[in-house]
Amino acid sequence: GIVVLDLTRLLPGAVATMMLANFGAEGIKVEEPECGDYARSMRPLIDGQGAYYWLTNSGKKSVAINLKHSEGKQVLSRLISSADVLIEGFRPGVMDRLGLGYEEVSRQNPRLIYAAITGYGQEGPRAAHAGHDINYVALGGVLDTLRMGGGLPGVQIADIAGSTHAVIGVLLALRSREKTGRGQMVDIAVLDSLMSLMTVPLAEFASTGELGGKGRLSGRYACYHVYEARDGRKLALGALEEKFWVAFCSAVNREQFIECQFASETQPELIRELSEMFKRKSANEWVEFFRGVDTCITAVRNVADLAQDVHLQARQATVAIERMGPGSVQQVGVIPKLRGTPGQIGAKPPALGEHTLDVMLSLGFSANDIENMALQRVIGLATPRSSS
Numbered sequence: 001g002i003v004v005l006d007l008t009r010l011l012p013g014a015v016a017t018m019m020l021a022n023f024g025a026e027g028i029k030v031e032e033p034e035c036g037d038y039a040r041s042m043r044p045l046i047d048g049q050g051a052y053y054w055l056t057n058s059g060k061k062s063v064a065i066n067l068k069h070s071e072g073k074q075v076l077s078r079l080i081s082s083a084d085v086l087i088e089g090f091r092p093g094v095m096d097r098l099g100l101g102y103e104e105v106s107r108q109n110p111r112l113i114y115a116a117i118t119g120y121g122q123e124g125p126r127a128a129h130a131g132h133d134i135n136y137v138a139l140g141g142v143l144d145t146l147r148m149g150g151g152l153p154g155v156q157i158a159d160i161a162g163s164t165h166a167v168i169g170v171l172l173a174l175r176s177r178e179k180t181g182r183g184q185m186v187d188i189a190v191l192d193s194l195m196s197l198m199t200v201p202l203a204e205f206a207s208t209g210e211l212g213g214k215g216r217l218s219g220r221y222a223c224y225h226v227y228e229a230r231d232g233r234k235l236a237l238g239a240l241e242e243k244f245w246v247a248f249c250s251a252v253n254r255e256q257f258i259e260c261q262f263a264s265e266t267q268p269e270l271i272r273e274l275s276e277m278f279k280r281k282s283a284n285e286w287v288e289f290f291r292g293v294d295t296c297i298t299a300v301r302n303v304a305d306l307a308q309d310v311h312l313q314a315r316q317a318t319v320a321i322e323r324m325g326p327g328s329v330q331q332v333g334v335i336p337k338l339r340g341t342p343g344q345i346g347a348k349p350p351a352l353g354e355h356t357l358d359v360m361l362s363l364g365f366s367a368n369d370i371e372n373m374a375l376q377r378v379i380g381l382a383t384p385r386s387s388s
Contacts, residue, residue, distance in 0.1 A: 002174070005030055005079060006060065008089035009037045011156060012117050012190060014056035015163035017087055020170070022334045022343035025085075027060035028359060029350070030076060033380030036064065036352040046329060049349070055331050058321070059346015063360075064353030064380030067098055071378045078363050080105050084183075085113045085170055091130075092122045102185045112183040113173040117166050121189030131190075133158045140194035144211075145201055161197060162190035216240060216262070222270035223248075223261050226300065233283035234300035237274075248295040252277060306330065319345060353380035 006017040006029040014037070021027035031037055039053035046054045063079070066072040077100070080086060086105070088095055095101045095116075102114045116122060119131035136158035137143045146153055169186035177183055195202075204215045219225055223239045239245040242261070249257045254273075260266040278286065283299045290297050301309065307330045312318050317335065320328040334343040356379050360370045373379045 002026070002085060003028065003083045004085040004087065005083045006087055008087055008117060010039050010089070011052065011056065011159040012162040012166065013087050013089040014039065014053070015160060016115075016117070016166040016170075017060065018056055018058060018346075019163070019167050019335075020085070021059035021346050023338070023341070024343070027346075028079070028083075028355070029057065029060045029062045030067075030079070031062055031064050031352055031380075033064040033066055033353060033377060036062070040352065054349055055329070057349035058331070060350060061355035061359065062350035062352055062382075063356045064382070065356075066378050066380075067100075069376070069378045071373060071376070073099060075360070075363075075365075075373070075379065076100065077105075077108065079359070080112065081109050082363070083109070083112060084174070085115065087115045087117065087166065087170070089117045092116075092118060092127050106183065106185075110182055111177060113170055113177065113186060114183065115166055115170050115173075115186040115188060117162055117188045117190065119190050121192060122187045124189075126191075133190075136190050136194060140191055141198050141201060142194055145198075157197070158190045158194055161193035162188055165193040165196075221262060221267055222257070222274055225271060225274070227275055227278040229281060229283040229286055230279050231282040231284075235278060235283055235286055236298050236300055238296035238298075240296070244295045247293055248297065251290065251293045251295070321345060321348070351382045353382035356381050 002020070002025040004017055004020050004025045004027050006013060006027055008014060008017070017025075017027050017029070029037070035041065037053055037057075039050045039056070042050040042052055044051045065075050067076060080100070093101075096104075102116075105114065106112055118127070119136060120126040120129055133156045134143075134152065137153065140158065142157060143152070166186070166188045169188055173184050173186050200215065200217055205211065217224060223237065223245050225237055227235050227237065229235055237248065239248045245261050246258055249255055254277075257270055260270060281289065286297070287299050306312060306318050307320070309318075315337070316333045318330050319333045321331050322328050331345065334345060357370060360373075360379065361367075365373075370379070370381075374381050
C-alpha cells in the first residue's frame with residue numbers, strides 16, 4: 001500500500017527503491033522522455049539495455065514526464081499528492097528551482113516522506129559539489145584503509161551504503177508518520193553513510209592516535225591474513241578468537257604458534273611460514289582439508305563463483321532471472337529475509353514510459369488530455385514490452 005516515486009538516476013536511488021519494491025511498495029520511476037535514466041544506455045548491455053539498469057529496476061513502473069515543461073510539473077505534482085514516499089537524487093536546490101522542493105510539496109502532501117540522496121548532503125561546504133563513488137570513498141577515509149590491498153575496491157561501496165541508509169531513513173520516517181500523521185525530509189549524504197563503515201579505523205585512531213594498519217584487523221597478524229594457495233587462488237584466515245587460532249594451529253601441526261598469536265615481533269616469521277605452507281596445496285584442497293575444523297578459513301571467491309555457491313543458493317541471496325532473450329542472469333536476491341512477510345523480485349525492468357498511460361489514467365487524466373500531452377512532448381508513451 002506504499003507508493004514510492006523514484007526520481008533518481010544511476011545506482012544509489014535505484015537500489016534503494018528496488019529494495020522497497022521487493023517488499024511490496026508500488027515503485028513508480030519518473031524519467032525524462034527522451035533518454036530516461038542514464039543507466040539505460042550505459043555499457044555493458046544485457047539484451048540491448050544497460051546492465052546496471054537491468055539489475056536495479058525490477059518491479060517498478062516507468063512514467064516518462066518532461067519536468068522542464070509546466071504541464072509536466074503539474075503531472076508530477078498530482079503524482080506527489082497521492083504518493084507516500086518520494087526519493088530524488090538531484091543536487092541540492094534543483095527540485096526547489098523546479099518548484100518541487102520539500103517545503104513546497106509537503107504543503108500539498110503533509111504525509112509525504114521526501115528522501116533526497118546526494119553525494120554530500122543538503123548543507124555543508126561541499127553540498128553543491130559533484131562526485132562519484134571513488135570521490136566519496138576517498139574523502140570518507142575508506143580508500144586509505146585499502147592502501148595495503150594496492151588499489152580501488154571493485155565494488156561501489158559508497159553508493160550501496162547510501163542506498164541502504166536511504167531505505168533505513170525512509171522506514172524510520174514511515175514509522176514516525178504512524179505516530180504523528182506527518183511526513184518529513186530525509187537527508188541522505190552518501191559520504192555520511194560511509195562513516196558507519198569506518199567504525200573500526202575510528203576506534204583504533206581514538207585509542208592510539210595512529211592511522212589504521214596496526215590493529216588486529218589490519219592484516220599484520222598471521223591469524224587474520226590472506227594467503228596464496230598453490231594454484232594462485234587466495235584463502236582468507238580469520239582466526240581471531242583463541243579457540244579458532246588453537247583449532248587452526250592444531251590442524252596444521254603448528255602448535256608452537258599458539259602462544260604467539262598477537263606477539264608483534266613474531267608476526268613476520270609466522271606469516272612467512274604459513275605463506276610457504278599454503279602454497280603446498282590448491283585452494284580447493286585446503287578447503288577440503290579444513291572441512292570439519294572449527295576455525296574461520298574460506299576461499300576468496302570471484303564474481304563468477306557466486307552463482308555456484310551452494311550456501312548463497314540455499315539463502316537465495318543471488319537468484320537467476322530470465323532475460324528477454326535466451327538464458328538468465330544472476331541478480332541480487334531479496335535481502336533481508338523476513339519470515340512472516342517475505343519479499344520477492346518483481347517483474348523485469350520497464351521500458352521507458354511503459355506505464356505512463358496507465359498511471360495518467362489512474363490520476364484522472366482523460367485519454368484526450370494524455371494524447372495532447374504526448375503530442376506536445378510533455379509525457380512519453382511506450383508500448384509494454386513483450387513477455388516472450
